[in-house]
Amino acid sequence: MAQAQSAADARAAAQTRVRFELLTELVRKDLKVKYKNSALGFVWSLANPLLYLGVFYLVFQVFLPNGVDKFAVLFMSGFLVWTFFNLSTLSATGAVVGNANLVRKVRFPRIVLPLSSVGFAGVHFLLQLAVLFAALAVLYRDAFGPQLLLLLPALAVAVTFTVAMSLLASSLNVRYRDVEHLLEVALLAWFWLTPIVYPVTVVRDQLASRGQQWLFQLYMANPVTAVVVAMQRAIYNRPVVNGRQILPADGYGFYLTWLGVAGAVAVVLLGVGLWTFRRLQADFAEGL
Amino acid sequence: MAEATISAEGVGKRFLLHHKRATSLKERLLLHRQSTSEEFWALRDVDLEIAGGQTVGLIGPNGSGKSTLLRVLSGILAPSTGTVAVRGRIASLLELGAGFNGELTGRENVYLNAAILGLSRRETQRYFDDIVAFAELEPFIDNQVKHYSSGQYVRLGFAVAVHVSPDILLVDEVLAVGDESFQRKCLAKIAEFQERGCTILFVTHSLDLVPQVCGRAVVLDHGRVLLDGDPIEAAERLRSLLGTAADQSGGAVGGPDRPRFAAARLFDPVTGLHKGNYRAGEPMVVDFDVAATIGSPPVSVRLAVTGPADVPLWVMDSDPLVFGPDGIATVRFTVKELPPIKGIFALAAALRDPDTTVAYDARRFAEAFQAVGDAATGIVDVAWNAEQVETPREEERDRAAGDRRRAEL
Numbered sequence: 001m002a003q004a005q006s007a008a009d010a011r012a013a014a015q016t017r018v019r020f021e022l023l024t025e026l027v028r029k030d031l032k033v034k035y036k037n038s039a040l041g042f043v044w045s046l047a048n049p050l051l052y053l054g055v056f057y058l059v060f061q062v063f064l065p066n067g068v069d070k071f072a073v074l075f076m077s078g079f080l081v082w083t084f085f086n087l088s089t090l091s092a093t094g095a096v097v098g099n100a101n102l103v104r105k106v107r108f109p110r111i112v113l114p115l116s117s118v119g120f121a122g123v124h125f126l127l128q129l130a131v132l133f134a135a136l137a138v139l140y141r142d143a144f145g146p147q148l149l150l151l152l153p154a155l156a157v158a159v160t161f162t163v164a165m166s167l168l169a170s171s172l173n174v175r176y177r178d179v180e181h182l183l184e185v186a187l188l189a190w191f192w193l194t195p196i197v198y199p200v201t202v203v204r205d206q207l208a209s210r211g212q213q214w215l216f217q218l219y220m221a222n223p224v225t226a227v228v229v230a231m232q233r234a235i236y237n238r239p240v241v242n243g244r245q246i247l248p249a250d251g252y253g254f255y256l257t258w259l260g261v262a263g264a265v266a267v268v269l270l271g272v273g274l275w276t277f278r279r280l281q282a283d284f285a286e287g288l
Numbered sequence: 289m290a291e292a293t294i295s296a297e298g299v300g301k302r303f304l305l306h307h308k309r310a311t312s313l314k315e316r317l318l319l320h321r322q323s324t325s326e327e328f329w330a331l332r333d334v335d336l337e338i339a340g341g342q343t344v345g346l347i348g349p350n351g352s353g354k355s356t357l358l359r360v361l362s363g364i365l366a367p368s369t370g371t372v373a374v375r376g377r378i379a380s381l382l383e384l385g386a387g388f389n390g391e392l393t394g395r396e397n398v399y400l401n402a403a404i405l406g407l408s409r410r411e412t413q414r415y416f417d418d419i420v421a422f423a424e425l426e427p428f429i430d431n432q433v434k435h436y437s438s439g440q441y442v443r444l445g446f447a448v449a450v451h452v453s454p455d456i457l458l459v460d461e462v463l464a465v466g467d468e469s470f471q472r473k474c475l476a477k478i479a480e481f482q483e484r485g486c487t488i489l490f491v492t493h494s495l496d497l498v499p500q501v502c503g504r505a506v507v508l509d510h511g512r513v514l515l516d517g518d519p520i521e522a523a524e525r526l527r528s529l530l531g532t533a534a535d536q537s538g539g540a541v542g543g544p545d546r547p548r549f550a551a552a553r554l555f556d557p558v559t560g561l562h563k564g565n566y567r568a569g570e571p572m573v574v575d576f577d578v579a580a581t582i583g584s585p586p587v588s589v590r591l592a593v594t595g596p597a598d599v600p601l602w603v604m605d606s607d608p609l610v611f612g613p614d615g616i617a618t619v620r621f622t623v624k625e626l627p628p629i630k631g632i633f634a635l636a637a638a639l640r641d642p643d644t645t646v647a648y649d650a651r652r653f654a655e656a657f658q659a660v661g662d663a664a665t666g667i668v669d670v671a672w673n674a675e676q677v678e679t680p681r682e683e684e685r686d687r688a689a690g691d692r693r694r695a696e697l
Contacts, residue, residue: 018408023402025509033391105386107363107378108404282366285359286303 018187019109019205026116027123045124051133053139068199069241073140076132077235078196078228081154084125085162085224086187092117092166093173093180094142097207110281118163136235142236150252153259158227167273171280172286194224199246200232223262230255239243294338294456294487298370301331301356301511322430329358334370340455343478343488345498345519347526348508354491357508358382358458361489376487379405383460384445385573390434394425394444397433401448415451420474420669423447429471450477456616457481459490461633464545468632472564472658475501478561495523496654499552500562511619520551520651547580547587547639550616554635554657565658568669572657574621578639580611589619594634595667608642626663628669630661 035042056072068074092114096103099113136143173179194202207216220226232247233239233255239247248254289514304325331353338344346354359365361372362380387404390395395459398419402412420429423443433441450457459478478501481488492498498519507514507529515525553575554561558564566572576589588607592600635656639649661669 014408018403018406021409022406023401025400027407028387029392029396029400032396033389036391099387101383102387102404104364106382106404107380108406176311176313176316178314180315285364 006217008266011282016209019112022108023112023115023119026112027119030116030120031123042127045125046131049128050135052076052079053132054133054211067242067244067261068246069238070140070236071142073136074199074232074236075197076244077232080125080132080192081130081158081231082191082194082196082224083128085165086156086191087124087185088162089165089187090116091120093169093183094156095166095170096174096284097177097288103288106287108158109243110284111167111277114166115163115276117170118159118166122159123161132235142194142237145237147237147252148234150230150255153256154227154230154234157223157259157263158265160229160263160270161223164266165271171204171277171284174280174284190222190224193219194228195232196228200225200229201248207243210239220258221261221265223265226255226258226262228284293340293375294336294369294489296334296336296361296367297374299331299334299336299357299360299367299372300329300367300369301329301360302368303330306436307636325345329511331360331367331619334508334511336506336513336516338487338489340487340503341482341485342500343482343523344490345502345505346489346491346508347493347495347505347522348514349526350437351531352508353511354508355382355460356511358460358489358491362458369424375408375455377447377452378456378458379452379454380458381449381460382458384442386445388441388445390435391432393432394420394429394436397444398429398448401445402452405449405452407452418445419444419451422450422477433640437640439467439470444522445472446477448475449648450481452642454623456487457489459488461491461493485588494654496652500653500656520549523674546648547578547584549576549637549639549651550579551575551577552637552651552653554653558611563657565660565662566626569625570599570626572623572625572626575634576619576621576637578609578611578617578619580609580615580617584611585641585648586643587639587648589621590638590640592636594636595629595631599625600636601633627657629659629667630665630669631667632658644648668694 015220038044044045053072053076060066060068060071060075095113095117096110102108103110103113133143151176169183203219204216207213207219220229233252236247239245239250245261305328306325334353334357338355346357347352356365358380359382361369361374362378362382363374364373364382366382369576375647385397385401387401387639392400393624395600396455397415398416399412402415402419403409405416420426423440423446425440425444428440436444455476475497477677478488478490490501502519504517505517505519507522507526509529514529515522517658555561555573555575556569556572562571574591576591578587578588578589590603592603594600604621606619606621609619611617632655636652637651637653638647640647
């Protein structure tokens with residue numbers, strides 16, 4: 001009995017390993033295909049964060065000074081994780097539909113398709129984060145300190161939420177093809193409703209001055225916002241600049257609380273996403 | 289290896305043909321509940337038990353549900369009714385090279401495709417050289433697949449798929465693609481799987497292939513199993529369904545009780561295994577089992593080996609057959625030494641009354657065997673010689689012409 005159990009466990013473990021290898025193989029494929037015909041390959045996407053740093057320095061410190069010192073760093077702290085979420089969700093939306101031929105003809109765990117989109121965006125995200133930190137090592141030493149540990153829960157929530165959204169988007173898009181277009185518009189609105197190009201304290205103060213603090217709670221309940229704000233606390237690491245409150249709190253309680261809320265939302269959504277994906281995947285081969 | 293089996297019970301597959309189905313959220317919101325649909329049953333009440341090690345041919349007219357059945361059995365489509373139980377590692381060759389990415393090289397695609405088919409990276413590394421050798425793509429393996437010819441593409445796809453070492457192999461008409469040497473290679477691989485005890489279910493339109501390869505055949509028509517049993521009978525049943533029965537060309541007569549061919553075997557007399565490739569001078573042996581009912585007229589077998597355009601190369605006649613109590617007689621044709629022919633040849637067999645030459649059954653095995661050699665230079669090897677000789681001078685030619693004229697007179 002125990003032997004049968006352990007044999008079953010070994011089989012399950014082997015299966016999980018094979019699936020993971022399939023996932024890495026798909027991510028590898030996407031990376032290779034993307035960079036196959038470009039001479040500079042990876043350099044292009046790695047140069048991205050540096051380019052943004054330069055442009056945001058120029059725009060928000062020279063052309064339109066917004067009074068936030070080193071605003072470009074604040075921006076990048078949230079922008080990279082947003083890009084990860086945005087790119088994952090959008091490419092996952094087309095992941096099943098775009099592999100119609102495979103889905104109709106071959107039996108394999110379909111869930112690896114949206115997951116590989118997340119993996120592809122994840123690889124870029126990690127590399128860009130590394131480039132950002134390399135730049136910060138030269139330009140912005142304030143970023144390096146124990147507060148960077150906040151990145152761990154923030155990234156865990158980001159990945160969970162992104163996977164959940166990707167599962168939902170990829171499976172729903174098989175049945176309703178306009179999910180893709182809807183999502184593009186929704187993500188644009190979502191971007192502006194997340195404190196990336198402005199400090200979150202602006203929203204808090206504006207809503208407070210209108211006596212609508214409850215709306216701020218709603219605003220913070222957006223899981224991406226919780227992640228972005230925690231990333232900013234970790235990397236920008238200056239709650240107060242020139243006597244002005246840029247980040248909502250000095251300590252870590254605020255960020256951890258909202259990450260907790262976001263984590264709960266993300267886990268529930270992951271459950272919904274898995275359920276939806278499993279339910280719809282039986283019809284993938286027919287719907288395509 | 290554990291007994292690999294397929295068992296389908298009461299399997300039905302319903303497709304909904306939607307007339308106004310909402311394909312977008314927008315339509316869904318605007319036209320809710322106006323959607324109408326028509327049912328279409330691609331499969332109906334299919335019961336199929338395939339025991340380990342069996343090779344079963346799945347035949348039927350176009351649109352009879354063969355591919356749908358393979359897709360249901362391989363788990364790509366969920367059955368609408370009934371249950372499917374499959375034991376063993378299953379590989380389905382529904383389309384070769386599905387999932388290949390043109391931008392990647394052959395090597396990269398092998399790893400990707402193998403991973404999709406469920407092979408671990410280590411296993412792929414182990415089989416990699418075999419895969420490339422089987423596909424005969426060694427010089428091109430690091431080229432992008434988009435530069436491959438369609439033949440190279442399917443060869444690579446097939447090579448990867450068969451190295452998944454499945455217990456159960458589901459093959460859709462993939463044998464129809466590729467050139468003849470590739471098809472033969474596929475068949476040889478299938479024979480290898482058979483020897484290994486692999487369970488094989490394959491769809492084909494080549495009815496002559498069915499009795500050669502399968503021990504059993506299933507005829508599907510309009511999604512239902514019409515016949516499940518003897519491959520020759522199944523092929524015959526389908527031929528009559530398609531209106532291409534051998535009777536029409538062979539001029540066979542008689543009712544259901546007429547004498548008929550029950551099985552045919554082309555094999556190597558030494559090993560007893562099926563043999564499809566011969567060299568000139570090698571012996572060739574063909575056995576025919578003939579079934580007859582008591583009191584049937586005397587019959588003999590005529591066997592013709594035919595080349596291009598069905599021209600008989602030579603014809604062999606047996607003596608009248610004597611049937612045992614089970615109504616079966618076996619006749620063996622032996623060619624001691626195959627003449628120096630090259631190419632692919634068919635066998636045409638007829639069961640005839642030796643006196644009246646009325647044919648009771650006729651069967652044609654297209655591409656029955658290959659005589660090894662380059663058929664592009666003709667189908668017969670003849671000892672010949674060409675050399676440049678001195679051109680005769682004019683008066684000699686005239687004299688010769690005059691001689692010829694005189695000879696004609």
